[in-house]
Amino acid sequence: MKQLTKKWGKSLGIYLALMIIFPFVMPDEYYRSVGIIIGLQAIVAIGLCLVMGLAGQISLGQASFWGIGAYTSAVLTTKFGLTPLVGLVASAIVPAVFAFILGRAIAGLQGYYLAMATLAFGYIVQIGIQEWEPVTGGASGMISIPQVPFFGGSELSMYYLIWGIVTCVLLFSLNLMHSRIGRAFRAIHKSEVAATSMGIDVRKFKLNAFVVSGMFAGISGGLYAHYMGILDPQPFGMHESIKFLTMVVIGGMTSIWGALIGTLVIGFISEGLVMLSEVVPGLQGDVDTIVFGGILVLIVMFMPEGLVPRIRSLYEKAQAKKAAANAEQRVERKAAI
Amino acid sequence: MKKNQSRKWLFPIALASMVLLSACGGGAKPAAEAGAAGGKEPIKLGAVFSLTGPNSPLGVPEKQAVEMLVKEINGAGGVDGRPVEVVFEDDKSDNTEAVKAVKKLVSKEKVVALLGSSGSGPSLGMAEFSQAEKIPLISMAAADQMTNPVRAGIFKTPHTDVHGTKRIYKYLKEKGITKIALLNDSNPYGSGWTQQLQKYAPEYGITIVAEEKYGTKDPSMSSQLTKIKGTDAQALIVAGTNPGPATIVKEAKQLNLSIPIISSHGSANSKFLELVGDAGEGVLMVAGKLLVSDQIAADDPQAAIVKKFVDGYKAAYNVEPDGFAGYGYDGLNLMVEGLKQAGGDASKLNEVLEKVKYVGVTGEFVFSAEDHNGLTEDSMIMVEVKDGKFQILK
Numbered sequence: 001m002k003q004l005t006k007k008w009g010k011s012l013g014i015y016l017a018l019m020i021i022f023p024f025v026m027p028d029e030y031y032r033s034v035g036i037i038i039g040l041q042a043i044v045a046i047g048l049c050l051v052m053g054l055a056g057q058i059s060l061g062q063a064s065f066w067g068i069g070a071y072t073s074a075v076l077t078t079k080f081g082l083t084p085l086v087g088l089v090a091s092a093i094v095p096a097v098f099a100f101i102l103g104r105a106i107a108g109l110q111g112y113y114l115a116m117a118t119l120a121f122g123y124i125v126q127i128g129i130q131e132w133e134p135v136t137g138g139a140s141g142m143i144s145i146p147q148v149p150f151f152g153g154s155e156l157s158m159y160y161l162i163w164g165i166v167t168c169v170l171l172f173s174l175n176l177m178h179s180r181i182g183r184a185f186r187a188i189h190k191s192e193v194a195a196t197s198m199g200i201d202v203r204k205f206k207l208n209a210f211v212v213s214g215m216f217a218g219i220s221g222g223l224y225a226h227y228m229g230i231l232d233p234q235p236f237g238m239h240e241s242i243k244f245l246t247m248v249v250i251g252g253m254t255s256i257w258g259a260l261i262g263t264l265v266i267g268f269i270s271e272g273l274v275m276l277s278e279v280v281p282g283l284q285g286d287v288d289t290i291v292f293g294g295i296l297v298l299i300v301m302f303m304p305e306g307l308v309p310r311i312r313s314l315y316e317k318a319q320a321k322k323a324a325a326n327a328e329q330r331v332e333r334k335a336a337i
Numbered sequence: 338m339k340k341n342q343s344r345k346w347l348f349p350i351a352l353a354s355m356v357l358l359s360a361c362g363g364g365a366k367p368a369a370e371a372g373a374a375g376g377k378e379p380i381k382l383g384a385v386f387s388l389t390g391p392n393s394p395l396g397v398p399e400k401q402a403v404e405m406l407v408k409e410i411n412g413a414g415g416v417d418g419r420p421v422e423v424v425f426e427d428d429k430s431d432n433t434e435a436v437k438a439v440k441k442l443v444s445k446e447k448v449v450a451l452l453g454s455s456g457s458g459p460s461l462g463m464a465e466f467s468q469a470e471k472i473p474l475i476s477m478a479a480a481d482q483m484t485n486p487v488r489a490g491i492f493k494t495p496h497t498d499v500h501g502t503k504r505i506y507k508y509l510k511e512k513g514i515t516k517i518a519l520l521n522d523s524n525p526y527g528s529g530w531t532q533q534l535q536k537y538a539p540e541y542g543i544t545i546v547a548e549e550k551y552g553t554k555d556p557s558m559s560s561q562l563t564k565i566k567g568t569d570a571q572a573l574i575v576a577g578t579n580p581g582p583a584t585i586v587k588e589a590k591q592l593n594l595s596i597p598i599i600s601s602h603g604s605a606n607s608k609f610l611e612l613v614g615d616a617g618e619g620v621l622m623v624a625g626k627l628l629v630s631d632q633i634a635a636d637d638p639q640a641a642i643v644k645k646f647v648d649g650y651k652a653a654y655n656v657e658p659d660g661f662a663g664y665g666y667d668g669l670n671l672m673v674e675g676l677k678q679a680g681g682d683a684s685k686l687n688e689v690l691e692k693v694k695y696v697g698v699t700g701e702f703v704f705s706a707e708d709h710n711g712l713t714e715d716s717m718i719m720v721e722v723k724d725g726k727f728q729i730l731k
Contacts, residue, residue, distance in 0.1 A: 030441040034437065139524065228433065
């Protein structure tokens with residue numbers, strides 16, 4: 001932890017300050033709700049980043065864990081009358097169990113095969129939710145899901161609850177990355193063969209990453225269900241999974257901060273487009289999907305490592321240049337003397 | 338350095354997308370203009386419709402009808418001397434977007450009442466919020482769940498599958514038909530119909546002898562039809578949205594299935610006639626009166642308003658209005674009727690709307706504390722396809 005705060009002190013400080021003051025900079029229920037949605041997506045994106053960036057796997061089914069989490073908490077609270085807090089704990093456990101079972105079955109798969117397996121899983125879950133009508137309400141969904149009783153459940157308290165969880169998830173993941181486990185993950189990402197020969201149990205690590213990501217997505221899903229008050233199977237499909245993937249790729253797969261920044265970039269662009277659409281009449285509806293697609297293509301073409309690692313390396317280069325220039329000056333000065 | 342980097346990328350992207358989109362954009366205006374009844378502070382209403390995404394064929398006509406009506410109301414002096422202003426939002430046919438949109442309308446635009454949305458999911462999301470905030474909502478979503486069970490301040494305008502079912506059964510009873518077969522889509526629309534058809538069959542002395550379903554994207558339903566042909570069903574009921582019902586009608590003809598086919602209002606539109614061609618002759622349908630607006634009897638209580646609506650809509654947009662446009666039109670009219678009775682005081686709307694009686698284009702609405710849809714099966718009619726046109730059955 002000490003090492004962590006030292007290394008990430010500045011970034012963490014900026015993040016915390018921005019996160020805390022945001023609702024007061026934009027003292028408007030609408031922007032708070034936008035902040036809440038971005039926070040919910042960030043939790044899923046950080047989880048996905050662990051799978052993609054660290055373990056080098058592609059998951060196209062993240063929205064299904066999100067959906068399982070959402071429905072778990074919704075069903076427990078509305079049908080069995082449990083408190084949302086119990087529901088939320090269950091919404092972390094149940095998707096993790098699903099991720100474990102799925103992960104066990106496909107842990108040997110690599111690259112495209114894992115992508116295919118998670119893609120199929122995503123469809124299975126969405127169809128399952130739709131057809132299991134007595135429990136999930138089928139295609140017409142569920143209504144009147146209770147709110148989380150966190151300081152009265154106002155927009156502002158929900159904002160802090162959700163960003164509090166984002167912070168926990170972020171710290172956990174950063175910490176993980178700089179531990180032995182994180183190093184093992186990165187070794188797997190670079191070369192599975194090399195990692196195996198170094199005595200890393202590749203299967204186990206991949207499975208763990210997958211389970212943790214499922215758990216994060218589940219927590220976010222549970223919060224989403226209570227925040228929205230209604231659920232239907234629509235948001236838990238392929239489209240949403242790809243959106244999560246885009247966030248991680250834009251921000252930079254190998255960086256936990258990247259997942260957060262990627263989510264923010266996507267969120268800001270959506271909101272920017274909404275604002276622009278009030279001035280430019282044509283900018284409406286699915287325009288954001290086109291823009292995201294375009295950005296994804298550009299990122300993959302020109303900046304495959306993603307925003308955050310690129311910016312970091314540029315920053316470091318600039319620092320090195322400065323240092324070199326300083327050194328040169330010193331040498332010159334010495335020579336002059 | 339950071340700034341330069343992101344600016345370098347974002348600017349060309351933003352520019353390119355703007356150029357692209359302004360080139361292909363439609364002409365949607367952010368808010369309807371306040372008309373002749375200016376001067377006083379307008380009554381601000383919010384409307385969320387699915388203007389893009391899969392529900393856009395519903396949302397666009399709904400918005401157009403509301404825009405047209407706003408002009409008309411303000412031209413006639415507004416409500417209580419105040420003009421009506423409607424702020425539109427697009428939910429992109431997405432639940433989360435609908436909830437965000439409704440929060441924006443209430444917190445930023447300070448609207449006093451809400452209309453929308455087009456689809457069931459977004460509407461249910463809006464209802465959760467507007468119920469908590471005690472802001473009245475009139476929805477254009479078909480789902481029975483919207484108003485069943487009844488919730489304070491939540492109303493809806495469209496017909497439901499309950500009305501359609503009862504209207505068809507009434508017709509069958511008149512014709513002395515007691516044994517029917519069902520062939521419904523497996524999507525929410527079709528399965529909703531199946532449930533209601535099963536539920537009300539005993540009440541009308543009807544036995545369902547065969548119950549088949551098909552997938553929305555199935556290219557052929559001949560195996561189901563062959564099975565139905567083997568039963569002693571006297572009529573076939575089909576509930577689905579295009580193109581399914583048209584395929585069924587065509588294949589039934591090829592298989593020489595001679596029993597009458599009755600299709601639901603989900604397929605009662607010109608697209609069906611186009612798809613089905615000559616095979617459609619004699620097919621029966623249950624629909625809203627708007628489908629045959631030129632054939633409504635002069636003594637029908639709805640005749641006047643339907644004519645006014647159809648003429649106005651045609652003049653404004655140069656197309657025939659469909660049922661969805663009617664739902665939007667009735668929604669705003671009901672809201673305005675409520676506002677008039679409340680003397681322009683929106684805080685009383687929740688209670689006042691429960692007493693509103695209004696003849697609309699969809700049907701005669703009679704809201705009450707127990708019924709927040711207010712329609713009966715008599716607002717629907719049976720039509721027959723004759724010479725490639727819909728013909729009202731007397």
